[in-house]
Amino acid sequence: MTYLIGIDVGTTNCKAAAYRADGSLQMIASRPTVTHHVEPGKAEFDPDQIWQAVQEALCEVLAEMDGAPIAGIAVASMGAAGVLLDENGRWIHRSIAWFVTRT
Numbered sequence: 001m002t003y004l005i006g007i008d009v010g011t012t013n014c015k016a017a018a019y020r021a022d023g024s025l026q027m028i029a030s031r032p033t034v035t036h037h038v039e040p041g042k043a044e045f046d047p048d049q050i051w052q053a054v055q056e057a058l059c060e061v062l063a064e065m066d067g068a069p070i071a072g073i074a075v076a077s078m079g080a081a082g083v084l085l086d087e088n089g090r091w092i093h094r095s096i097a098w099f100v101t102r103t
Contacts, residue, residue, distance in 0.1 A: 029060035
């Protein structure tokens, strides 16, 4: 049996799920998304913390799949939240949350 993997990077949780080709959900794992409220009206996300949450949720799902093949992966992410990178691909500032007015 092959699976389709869905990854949802959300403002509340980061989730990974495995589905059969017919769309039936087989397993799901979730980790909280840490929001840094740096001051009133300002919220940010640490890209390393988000990546860690995604990896943990995905590893949990993959462990339950027992090596079954993956036919495809889809990723959904937060609204218009971006991550600024330097010339070496490292982030230079936490991602400003899409829901605050300073964006």
